[in-house]
Amino acid sequence: MKIVRRLLLSILLAMSLLACSKERQRPNILLFLVDDYGWIESSLAFGEQVYPMNECYHTPNIEALASQGVMMTSAYACPVSTPTRTSIMTGMSASRMGITSFTSLYKDICPDAADSSCGYANPNLTDVFEHPEWNYNALCPEQFADQVERYGLNRHVVATPMVKLLRDAGYYTIHVGKADWAPAGMPGANPYNMGFMVSIADTDNQEAGRYQSEDNGSNNSYTSVQNMAQYYGTDIHLTEALTMEAIKSLETPIARKEPFFLYLGHYADSTPIGSCEKYYKKYLNSGFDPQFSAYAAMVESVDASLGEILSYLDSKGVADNTIVIFYSDNGGKNHTQNLPLRAGKASVYEGGIRVPMIVRWPGKVVADTRINTPVNNEDIFPTILEMAEIDDYKIQQELDGRSLVRLFTAGSKYVATAQQRGLITTQREANRFVVPKSVSGIDPQRPIVVHYPHQYCVEDTPYIDFMSAVRVGDWKLVYRMHEAELELYNLRDDIGERNNLAASMPEKRDELATTLSKKLREWDAPMPTIRATAERVPMPDEL
């Protein structure tokens, strides 16, 4: 009977292993995406020091998240929302997609105004620009590829959306809030077409309209946001309502033990500023003006939302198997509020493109660490797919991003070791510490390109005027097309981009100009033309 018993045992073992492997679940993923939320707009300091702007905000949940995960101190996004959001969905550079600005609310309408050199009035300008042809109908999910002509899509925007791959792999995919992958009327505007199984509180276009819900379904409520009618006439702020709906949406996958991907796209802190009453008076009483108080209250409502969601995950016992990614779609929209960073939303200066990013991944990412390696929106696609253990996927698009999984995991471990060894003792040292490519798989010198071949007129907001930039390590080149000028900055010494070194360091300037031009050519990036000559504006290396 010995042999029988042994056989039985081994069969039982095999069965239990099978059962175990069925139990083992891919990690849940929460992408907590905030809108127009600047790098400096929290009490958590992403910089080398706590700046005065940090001290204006109160975001305890974001602070807590950072203490449990890794802070990416050099995370980038496009200068405006649609390019960042479509890049997340496709892993492509915005320039390759030709989606380089925000779209109109409805399809087939180019949002670009005629070049007026507004805002940044340079009396020496002689050339008036024409906006480039670009994909203002934005992203096209692959299943609509045969209808590209019908939809007037003119460039490389047919893509396999990240969420479709997650869904096909068994994820329970939930969209709550702002989408903004295409203007209303395009298939890409509909979360269901992007691979989401659940879509709550979308708007058919980008805008919430309002954050307050003061009356019943008229202009004082967020009526453009779907599935929200039960909050009309209450004092429930849109950010709170989205949070409540997001939590409800998690019930099913948690009950079914299915891995979930929750894309919570807060409308906040996009305009119009909709103060959250709960927090407003605190800021007012601290001496801030009403406008800033309203804004800071909105920021705190986003922070509270994060706290609510994380508490819920804790209460359900799934936090340990949930990866949380906190990220913003572009820099802070108020250009005077991003100090020490220069400019803000829609600019290629740091104020427009450097964004907060935190990744919490229990058991994989070492808590309370900082990584300074520059990362960009196109990296999120391959990163999330690797997190979801999805490999050898087939996609329609060419992938520009790189998975950051090793950077988050091995990178944070490497940083933690350096901390233990006393190599990092201050925030400044942490922000200057370099994680080598051999450890993380990501070259810290990898070029980060930002391209905004548009002019976007906002009163009192200069530097939104046909610009490109590239960061390579500590160095950053800014190309101001209208002036046909290159600027060079060393971000390590000069994060505010005040000290232009282009004239004094022509070799570094030209090196970066070559790098930037090469990338723009590779991607066939949209470029403006000069109205008088109809010629393309020069590439930076053609100046």
Place this chain on the structure above:
Amino acid sequence: MKIVRRLLLSILLAMSLLACSKERQRPNILLFLVDDYGWIESSLAFGEQVYPMNECYHTPNIEALASQGVMMTSAYACPVSTPTRTSIMTGMSASRMGITSFTSLYKDICPDAADSSCGYANPNLTDVFEHPEWNYNALCPEQFADQVERYGLNRHVVATPMVKLLRDAGYYTIHVGKADWAPAGMPGANPYNMGFMVSIADTDNQEAGRYQSEDNGSNNSYTSVQNMAQYYGTDIHLTEALTMEAIKSLETPIARKEPFFLYLGHYADSTPIGSCEKYYKKYLNSGFDPQFSAYAAMVESVDASLGEILSYLDSKGVADNTIVIFYSDNGGKNHTQNLPLRAGKASVYEGGIRVPMIVRWPGKVVADTRINTPVNNEDIFPTILEMAEIDDYKIQQELDGRSLVRLFTAGSKYVATAQQRGLITTQREANRFVVPKSVSGIDPQRPIVVHYPHQYCVEDTPYIDFMSAVRVGDWKLVYRMHEAELELYNLRDDIGERNNLAASMPEKRDELATTLSKKLREWDAPMPTIRATAERVPMPDEL
């Protein structure tokens, strides 16, 4: 080694049985719910004969469905949509819920107009009625029970929605189209609160607004319907768009081999009549007037939708494990179009409450059969749950409906046997054949109560004026409250309710009056009051 081999074999057998039981899947369920779609409004004749109205329509897919399933020739619904739809979700009688009419578009607004005795002007009327207190904020899903007061809910409307039970049992629950379980602003209006995982093309209230999508997001498109922007400016009729979205929504559960419940609630054929161009000219060319042609084209577009969905299920190989229920929420809205039935939508005469119903259930329901046993909207809740193999569920409400599963299965078999034995040879015989309770579990004499304690003014539409009715077997009592009169009809001989037998058969009249009164009292059904005296209108047995 013999014993080892035997052991191994039995273990393998056990494992394969385990695997099989895992593979075995609950049936998919498609509830194809049409709006304002009358019993007579298809080329499929639910009556004892093909009536002239049947010959005006062309609905080949509905005909095909009937040939593959069982036709319920005495299926009932409430006279208007909200009571039927909430009853489906709760298994309660509309009278018990106190949801006896359609709601307003937005919460807290009673839709009842003051009694004007409009439409049905009887010069002898002296009593002016006040509408009863009823639940015009409609259904409240159980998870909002603690907020009943906040929402101003005043009767028995807290319920465990059917779809929540399906979801909790592992169904992939999809809502497409019209909801109408509560006015916008109430939790019950949101399909996500009702247990749906997916919600497509809801409106936040009952109305589609338009069926055509002639331009881009303005008044000539179905802009009130969510998730539809990509169809604006196309010639895609709303009914077609809903069908396309419904089919897309099925991809995930079919790919995952999860049982699905698809609630496809077409807005058609609700007003405003939105002709489907594809079919319109055919009717016009056949000599019908433009108004009827538009309506018949709309009916045919619904039929085409059914065909598309069923073809898709075939193409995916899941039709054999999918139960299809075709049903309407009330009678035809045009009172002159329901002949031979009397009156139409909102009336308790047969034209307002008798609706088409077909159930296709491969392997369980014998195809091409007719069952005449009266069934009602509250039966759908326990029926679908039994179909889904969900038993001993806990619900907040008292269940009024009865599962029709045995009626559909054993009943259709019993009918088929009678057909084989030559007991049924004509349509008339089929419609008069009785399936005994001993076979079906459903007493063919079970009272079917319809209660409309409201006045609803529509030009040229009489008989929408504070009425109740009960059907018991072939007999039907109609209570016209304003006239304080009872009418008695024998539906077997007089389906058009022309020959009032109340005076000649007082015993039968009183018997049914007692039955109706008992039910209304049991449910504490809303009753109007007489304005002058503030007294409740008499129950039928108090006359």
